[in-house]
Amino acid sequence: xxxxxxxxxxxxxxxxxxxxxxxxxxxxxxxxxxxxxxxxxxxxxxxxxxxxxxxxxxxxxxxxxxxxxxxxxxxxxxxxxxxxxxxxxxxxxxxxxxxx
Numbered sequence: 001x002x003x004x005x006x007x008x009x010x011x012x013x014x015x016x017x018x019x020x021x022x023x024x025x026x027x028x029x030x031x032x033x034x035x036x037x038x039x040x041x042x043x044x045x046x047x048x049x050x051x052x053x054x055x056x057x058x059x060x061x062x063x064x065x066x067x068x069x070x071x072x073x074x075x076x077x078x079x080x081x082x083x084x085x086x087x088x089x090x091x092x093x094x095x096x097x098x099x100x
């Protein structure tokens with residue numbers, strides 16, 4: 001077993017620069033998705049407003065961490081996962097109006 005060499009400031013800065021465009025795009029899609037007046041948008045805002053680490057929300061709802069992070073960034077989840085997230089965020093998904 002060998003000791004791992006600590007990353008230099010240069011290496012850390014290079015890693016950040018490499019990941020920054022992806023992070024900025026993810027933040028843009030997250031903000032756009034959360035601003036939608038849709039069930040998903042409202043639920044994304046509610047989960048974010050909980051101010052709980054995604055790891056904790058993931059464990060409490062049995063929604064895999066990456067799926068949760070993708071949902072918050074504008075992705076989709078199966079309806080059973082949406083139900084569990086709504087419960088964790090103290091939201092109630094109710095039908096309004098009629099669908100014909």
